[in-house]
Amino acid sequence: MGSAIVRRILSAAVLVWAAITFNFFLFRLAPGNPTAQLSRVPQGSVALQEQLNREFGLDRPILVQYFRYLEQLGQGNLGVSFVNKQPVRGNLVDAIGNTLPMVMLGVLLAIVIGITLGVLAGAHRGGPLDHASVGFATFMYSLPAQWIGLVLLFLLSGWLPAGGMTDEFLIDPSLGERIADVAVHMILPSLTMALVMFGQYVLVTRSSVVETLSDDYVLTARAKGFGAGYVVRRHVLRNALLPTVALIGLSVGAMVGGAILVEVVFSWPGIGRTIYDSIVARDYPMMQGAFLVFTVSVVLSNLLADATYGLLDPRVRRMGGAR
């Protein structure tokens, strides 16, 4: 088991390295030199471009640049934003701090809705409840995230703040007032995230429950005279929820995509909004930094999902992993 974990960590490390390399060459091999795009940046000039070329070593061979990039990255230096002249790292840390609570609330909601509907559907396989849950989940899953956000905005913006994270006109708020203010602003984006994410949780939980229900120990429990509801709650749930737990880790990639769209709809100052703003402003260091954050967090959460799965289900451990 120990060697399996080491192997997984190693392969995750290789993936992170590959992502960093991909990230570097994606930007370096784009048409034109990165600083050639500076003409689109306010206050750009030829002199500035040449100075930047020298400063960033862009006149050096590309492999030299690559190793310099790795070295700087190792020291935690992600460069300086073209737009606000602040270190990229600081900007990103602020943005992540804003994204995490919003996305986590949304995903938590999605998990609750997803597991509830999934278990109900699986336990009533083939019944109207099953069809309704699966239909609803598949339908919501088919809708674009940005559109769901806009529809919610349309329906609820009279009652809830339509965008941003804080009320600018709140005069001298206390800590409690400030938290309440952010929480109110968080409702719409989080709800949208939940509606975007819950569909796949329903489908996976359902099929997992259906599968577990056909296991022999369920039959044994039923034969002992336990009621169907009791068996589902006490025997089936714990085993059936394993794939859902793994899926949550594996769905971080989808979360990232959803977060970008949702943050743009609701002007939420998080990392998705950051990557959008940096594209509009052609702020290459910020783009690159935000992309790195996305990639690394997805690789790490995949690793975490694998590890949790092994930890929760001894059967997976004994089989040496399904891979």
Next chain:
Amino acid sequence: MTESHGARTARGARRGKALWRGARRNPGFALGLAVLLALGVIAALAPLIFPAGSGLQVGESYAAPSGEHLLGLDDGGADVLAELTWGARISLLVGVCAGAITVLVGGLVGLLSGYFGGWLEQMLMRVTDFFLVIPVLPVMIIIAALYGTHLVNTILIIGLLSWQSTARVVRAQAKSVRERLFVRRARAMGSSHARTLIRHVLPQVGPLLAASTALAIGHAIFFEAALRFLGLADSNTTSWGQMIADAFQRGATNAGAWWVLLPPGLAIGLVVLMTTVLGRRLEQHMNPRLEVSHLGLRSFRRQHAAGRSR
């Protein structure tokens, strides 16, 4: 090897009948196919239905739906139904083209790595793993921002970044087909690799490729809408995604114009839903045991689940 013409048409008819029987027994499949075909026809006939083209001002900004304009008018006073019909062309075009690239690349990678195995499989699968794990939408938006937002670029970006799961599924199937007796027999009788792949392995993978195509079309339309929303596609052409982006950017929600906001999203939802239904049914059609899982084929299902959880 040579077949009489009669035998061939008889076989064709048999297949046609089988397909018809399948469609009758499987209403989801028939419904999905019918809806998608109907939408395709409507999109193709857009110049006949709304000859004036899209974006033409025909009345007041945000005029509500009426008998004359069933879905009302948008911010520029253009008929929403006309926009929707013309938008279908770009959305479906991107969906079909990007979906085709997805299945072509994914199918090729999957077939080659599953059939040949060895170092080729190792190499291709490491690349596939990489593309499975990177977050796709950020990569798409960065490439679109760096390399341009022309329609062809949009199609290439979506197609070339979506093949990874198809490659996985096709590989698993090709691997199992490779071990079947008829394939080994064909090889033993001197059939070349190319011939074995095309004549014996490909037909067994075919339904899976069809299912993947359906799902890929839905995904591509989804991604196109996301790129449009982030301003990373050619905004001179209209598509369903562009209509959502415009509704947002030009304040249709503030104007209370639900007739501008709802149709494009529901259209995308309908297509994605139908491609999903179609794809799932095709998978079932190929693998009917999926449907009778409650009969206790546990070992089979475990293998299947292991293969599916990538």
